[in-house]
Amino acid sequence: LRNEEFMVYYQPKVTLKNYRLNGAEALCRWKHNGEMVLPYRFIPVLEQSNMICELDFYMLEHVCRDLKRWRDEGRELVKISVNLSRVHLGDMDLVEHVLEIVDRYGIPHSYIELELTETTTDVDFRELKQIVIAFRMQGFSVAVDDFGVGYSSLNLIREMPWKVLKIDKSFLPEGNEEQDEDEQKRVMLKHIIGMAQNLGLECIAEGVETAEQVTILKENNCYHAQGYLFDKPLPVAEFEIRLDGLKNV
Numbered sequence: 001l002r003n004e005e006f007m008v009y010y011q012p013k014v015t016l017k018n019y020r021l022n023g024a025e026a027l028c029r030w031k032h033n034g035e036m037v038l039p040y041r042f043i044p045v046l047e048q049s050n051m052i053c054e055l056d057f058y059m060l061e062h063v064c065r066d067l068k069r070w071r072d073e074g075r076e077l078v079k080i081s082v083n084l085s086r087v088h089l090g091d092m093d094l095v096e097h098v099l100e101i102v103d104r105y106g107i108p109h110s111y112i113e114l115e116l117t118e119t120t121t122d123v124d125f126r127e128l129k130q131i132v133i134a135f136r137m138q139g140f141s142v143a144v145d146d147f148g149v150g151y152s153s154l155n156l157i158r159e160m161p162w163k164v165l166k167i168d169k170s171f172l173p174e175g176n177e178e179q180d181e182d183e184q185k186r187v188m189l190k191h192i193i194g195m196a197q198n199l200g201l202e203c204i205a206e207g208v209e210t211a212e213q214v215t216i217l218k219e220n221n222c223y224h225a226q227g228y229l230f231d232k233p234l235p236v237a238e239f240e241i242r243l244d245g246l247k248n249v
Ligand code: C2E
Pocket: 011, 026, 027, 028, 038, 039, 040, 043, 052, 055, 056, 059, 083, 084, 085, 115, 145, 146, 169, 206, 207, 208, 209, 226, 227, 228, 229, 233
């Protein structure tokens, strides 16, 4: 972290109405000894201690720095989401710390989204709820990440004022599985989207890889997506080309 070896990659989020860029997720990459190390290799290690919190704040700070620079350069801005580990749940000062960073760069809160995953215990549930409420009161968007895997309970959706529900890629039919399994996914996807939207949540599908999946999402009224079909997580310079594209449409 001290050597700034961690880098922010930006994965575009698009609207399926016109395939325009309308947001991005900041994902961490570690450039170490000339090699690009992916999160699955270092996040679990950092999560064994509070080090992951430092990494998350580092990522948020770099995102805010980029947003400020883009604004100063006259670029169009889109909402950027940052992942916050579950390890933050014990941190009473989390919301204040996020505010301190975002406000130091003068970034309007509506341009920042915090992605949080579901929790496993009652205590965590109560803490998560307080955090989601506090972020929303400050005008940040808050997304429940990887919804549908792990321990996602319906209470999690009912009791917290999420803005966005990110449907995990495991609910997207793959087209090459046993027919039954794909059919099951279609049914669940349809009802997750319907439920979320009727509750006033925005839905986004992550891990979209095929045109067939786009068709299914549109049929079910889900018009936000992120995935390799559109773009992989991009280094900042490449993402800036996508941002500049917004002006030419
Ligand atoms: P996530 O937040 O659910 O991020 C989405 C992951 O799916 C990313 O993996 C992304 O590269 C990958 N992905 C995107 N589109 C597709 C697709 O079409 N197909 C497939 N198979 N995968 C796709 P990545 O970048 O390796 O990150 C993995 C996880 O590591 C993230 O899952 C997130 O939980 C965690 N992570 C990454 N950066 C950070 C960070 O700064 N802080 C924290 N706390 N966690 C992070």
